[in-house]
Structure formats: structure tokens, C-alpha cells
């Protein structure tokens with residue numbers, strides 16, 4: 202009966218194999234076939250050399266000798282060519298697997314909500330998986346390698362046993378005491394026992410090393426994550442580059458990375474190097490010892506005349522190979538089991554619940570059918586004690602224009618993130634047309650939102666592709682979106698117009714654009730999407746006053762009969778909204794129109810408005826009562 206831990210190990214390996222099969226069909230089968238060929242190749246020479254020596258020492262038939270040499274060379278060559286051809290195919294399959302596995306992991310990452318992405322335990326889990334894969338060759342990519350070693354070892358063991366069996370078991374009825382000892386079954390058994398003990402030591406040694414290496418790299422995942430982030434992401438990031446120079450962050454980063462990343466990581470690498478050295482030294486001693494034993498065994502058998510000269514070479518090579526193959530086979534089995542430690546981490550990650558994809562209902566709404574409602578929604582960011590939203594309840598109806606204002610950190614963006622299902626409420630829920638938004642299919646749900654976040658991202662693709670967020674795009678629609686965002690004229694001046702690539706990272710002729718231009722393209726992207734719900738989070742923060750005025754003058758046109766949610770610190774720009782919600786410390790403290798809210802002189806809105814207006818008022822040395830500022834004056838604020 203297979204014991205529990207073996208069963209568990211087999212299950213993990215089976216699951217790993219099924220992922221490999223799914224992503225790179227045929228890779229396992231081809232690799233295994235190649236390993237059978239590789240195992241066979243040395244035995245052709247081992248076997249045929251004995252046949253040739255026997256022929257040379259006995260009949261010396263030249264035709265036969267030529268045939269034997271031909272079979273040896275031809276057979277070896279044929280198998281080598283075949284193995285080489287398969288190697289090429291295997292390499293392609295491996296490349297395919299690596300690329301697809303990266304997508305597979307990314308798909309998993311994208312299926313998580315932001316709470317999961319920011320959860321330090323999950324981040325660390327991902328770092329451990331990556332450190333395992335790239336630093337110690339552990340995890341899913343190691344399965345095929347270990348399996349092929351097992352098959353190669355197995356085939357090798359079988360053939361070596363077949364070849365050496367005759368010699369090991371050969372006996373003779375000679376009277377000499379020494380010779381009868383050599384030829385006794387005990388002598389052969391002793392040799393086998395010595396080999397088994399050596400193999401046992403090798404496997405134990407390998408197991409111990411694998412376990413220690415796994416532990417070392419688990420501890421080191423955070424150090425590695427530190428190096429990865431600061432050296433390969435932060436320092437290489439174009440935006441960070443400015444801060445690094447202006448604030449001379451280089452020393453700070455290098456010192457910190459050295460302390461928290463490089464030095465501990467170096468210790469780990471040295472530690473594993475030492476472990477591997479120990480492992481190889483022990484193995485070297487063992488293999489020299491086994492080789493010596495086999496020499497004595499075969500030599501004495503030959504001395505006793507029990508085996509022929511040809512059999513000496515064959516048997517020596519076969520037994521030596523047998524010992525190595527058994528050791529390799531056992532080590533590979535032990536390694537594939539140790540590798541399950543890495544697989545367990547991977548599967549824990551892959552099995553994390555996919556909250557985003559739980560909903561199945563396909564959402565299709567037209568512009569007249571919206572009603573979004575927050576029901577006592579509270580939320581805290583992962584590992585944060587403080588509530589970013591506290592008991593938010595509010596409604597947003599179709600075709601409405603809602604402005605959200607409030608101090609920094611009052612929860613405005615967080616509310617949008619929850620609405621876009623990047624996070625789930627800790628308590629309370631959000632409904633769309635009476636149904637919890639979680640119940641809708643995630644992609645179909647998001648299709649209904651055009652959002653421009655404060656920290657939007659454009660890609661190093663063409664302007665057309667950036668606006669359409671796809672490879673193919675409708676040129677007319679892109680132009681009209683660009684016009685709506687007030688950047689069409691600028692794009693027309695570019696040599697390649699819509700085909701013009703942004704940024705120089707991949708295109709020599711790519712262009713770098715200003716923050717305001719980027720924001721306009723991000724706005725155009727939202728317009729192009731033409732979703733029934735438009736959310737703009739500080740959409741004009743980077744725009745000059747004229748561009749800003751232009752965007753607002755087109756705002757109604759841009760939004761059309763869609764539902765719009767609009768976050769801004771520019772209170773004057775909120776006046777055209779039907780409703781203004783004032784956020785404060787995670788709560789909605791006021792709701793009303795601009796005029797209604799201004800009448801409450803104790804209210805936050807009045808305070809914010811006053812603070813902003815005061816600045817202009819002081820500047821203009823104008824003592825006009827704020828409540829009597831007319832519309833033209835508001836537009837300056």
C-alpha cells in the first residue's frame with residue numbers, strides 16, 4: 202500500500218504535470234523519450250566493446266569485427282542524432298512553457314482583488330515561489346528535469362542489471378579458496394550491499410541538502426524581493442529616476458539594499474554553495490569507493506577465469522554505471538519529492554480564492570437603467586487599523602452628475618476603488634440595480650465603466666492603441682476622443698499621428714509627452730471606451746488653466762447622457778454637477794447642490810470653498826463676500 206506522504210507527493214507531481222501539459226503539450230512526453238535515448242547511448246558502446254574484445258581474443262573474424270564496429274558507431278550516432286533533434290523540440294517546448302507560465306501566473310495575479318495583491322503574506326508567497334524557481338531551480342519548471350532523470354536512471358539501471366547480471370552471478374567450481382570466495386554468491390551480495398549503503402548515504406545527503414537549500418531560500422525571498430524592487434524596478438523606472446537624482450537617493454537605496462538585500466542574500470548563496478560542495482565531496486568519495494570495489498570484484502572474477510576479457514570491460518562499466526544510475530535514480534526521486542515543497546507554495550498561491558471572478562451574471566445596461574447604491578459600506582486597507590471608509594450610504598442614479606469633494610485622505614478614491622471592485626467592502630455592500638455588484642461577471646461589469654484614475658498609466662504603444670486600449674482601433678473614433686480631450690491638434694503635428702509611439706523605451710522615434718498631455722490622452726481613452734458610467738478622479742490636475750477650461754466646456758458633451766462621478770479639489774469645477782458629496786475622514790458628511798451646500802456656513806463644503814476662494818480673493822485684494830461671487834468669478838476658483 203502506498204503510504205500517505207507518497208500519495209500526497211504523487212498528487213502534487215500529477216497536478217504540476219497537468220499544468221505543464223496544458224501550457225506546453227507534448228513537452229513531458231518528448232523529454233521522457235529523449236531521456237530513454239540518452240540512457241541507451243552509453244550502453245551501445247559498453248555492450249559492443251565487450252563483443253569486439255571477445256571477437257578479437259577468440260575468432261578474430263574481420264567481417265564480423267567490421268560489422269560490430271559499424272553497429273557501435275552507427276547505433277550511437279543514430280541515437281545521438283535523434284536525441285539532438287528531440288532536444289531542439291524540447292527546447293522550444295520549454296520556452297513555450299516559460300512564456301505561457303508567466304502569463305498563467307499573471308492571469309492569477311489579475312484575477313485577485315487589490316486586497317490580495319497588497320496582502321504582505323501573499324506578496325511574500327509570490328516572492329518565495331519566484332526565488333525558488335529562479336534561484337534554486339525548484340518548482341514547476343523542475344518537474345520535467347527531475348522526471349527525465351528518473352526515467353533515464355531507471356532505464357540505465359535495467360540495462361546495467363541485464364548486462365552485468367551474468368558476471369555477478371557467474372560461478373566456477375575451482376578448488377582454490379580465494380577463487381571460490383570470489384565466485385560465491387556472498388561475494389556478489391557483499392558488493393551489492395556496499396553499493397546499497399553508498400547509495401543510501403548519497404540519498405540521505407541529497408535530502409539533507411535539498412531541505413536546507415529550501416529553508417535558506419525561503420528565508421531569503423524577502424531579501425531577494427528587496428533587491429528586485431529597488432534595483433530592477435525602482436532604479437530603472439523613468440519616473441523614479443528624477444527623484445533619485447534630485448534627492449540623491451542613490452546612497453540611501455544602495456545602503457539599504459546592501460543591508461537588507463545583498464548581504465543576507467550573499468550569505469544564502471554562499472551557504473548553498475557550501476552545502477552543494479559538501480554534497481559533491483561526499484558523492485565523489487562514494488563514487489571512487491564504489492569504482493574501486495567494482496574493479497576488485499570484476500578483476501578477481503577475471504583472475505578466477507569466471508568471466509571473459511570482454512566481459513571484464515562490459516561488467517566493470519555496467520556495474521559502475523549501475524551504481525551511478527541507482528544513486529542518480531534515488532537522488533532524483535528524493536529531489537522530485539523535495540521539489541514538492543516548492544510546488545506546495547505554488548499551489549497554495551494558485552488556489553487562493555478568486556473573489557473577482559465569483560460573480561457570473563452578465564451585466565448589460567443602457568444609460569437609463571442605472572442605480573448604484575452603497576449600503577453602510579466600511580473598509581480598511583489590508584494591514585491598516587484605520588477605516589478609509591466608514592458606513593458610507595448613498596445612491597447614484599442614471600444620467601446624474603455627482604461630484605465628490607473632500608480633504609486629502611478622506612476616502613474619495615477608495616470609494617471609487619470599491620465601486621470598481623478592486624477591493625471588497627469589509628462590511629456593508631454595494632448594489633447595482635438592486636443586486637450586489639459581486640454577483641456580476643467581473644469583466645462584463647467593468648465594461649460599463651470608463652475611469653481615469655489619478656495615477657493612470659499609458660503604455661509604450663502608439664497613441665491610437667493607447668486611446669483604444671487595443672491593437673486595432675477605429676481611427677475616426679480615436680480622433681474624436683482626442684478632440685474631446687483637447688489634444689487632437691498636438692497629435693496632428695506628430696509625424697506619425699495616431700501611429701506615433703509614446704515614450705522611447707522600445708521605439709527610437711517614440712515621443713515623450715508632458716504630464717498634462719498624458720492626462721488628456723488618458724481622458725481620450727475614457728471617452729473612446731464610451732461606457733455608460735464615467736468616473737474621473739482629478740481629471741484635470743495636470744492641465745493648464747486653458748486646457749482645463751476647455752475640458753470642462755466639453756464635459757457635458759464628453760459625458761453626454763452617461764452617468765458621471767467626478768472627484769476634484771477644484772470646487773468651482775464641481776458646480777455643474779447635480780449633486781456634490783462631501784467626504785471627511787471616510788464618511789459622507791454633506792450632500793447637496795453647490796448652492797445648497799454654500800448656504801451652510803458651518804459646513805465643510807463652505808470651509809473648503811472659502812479656503813480656496815480666499816486665496817484668489819487675497820490675491821485680487823478683493824473683499825467680495827463669497828456668497829455673492831457670481832458665476833464668472835467662480836470659474837476662476
Ligand SMILES: Nc1ncnc2c1ncn2[C@@H]1O[C@H](COP(=O)(O)OP(=O)(O)OP(=O)(O)O)[C@@H](O)[C@H]1O
Nearest residue numbers: 582583585589607608609610611612613614615616
Ligand atoms: N493602498 C493603500 N493601503 C493603505 N492605506 C491606503 C491605501 N490607499 C489609501 N490609503 C489610505 O486610505 C485613506 C483614504 O485614501 P484615499 O486615497 O481614498 O483618499 P482621497 O480622499 O482620495 O485622497 P486625495 O484627495 O489625497 O486623493 C487615507 O488615509 C490613505 O492613507
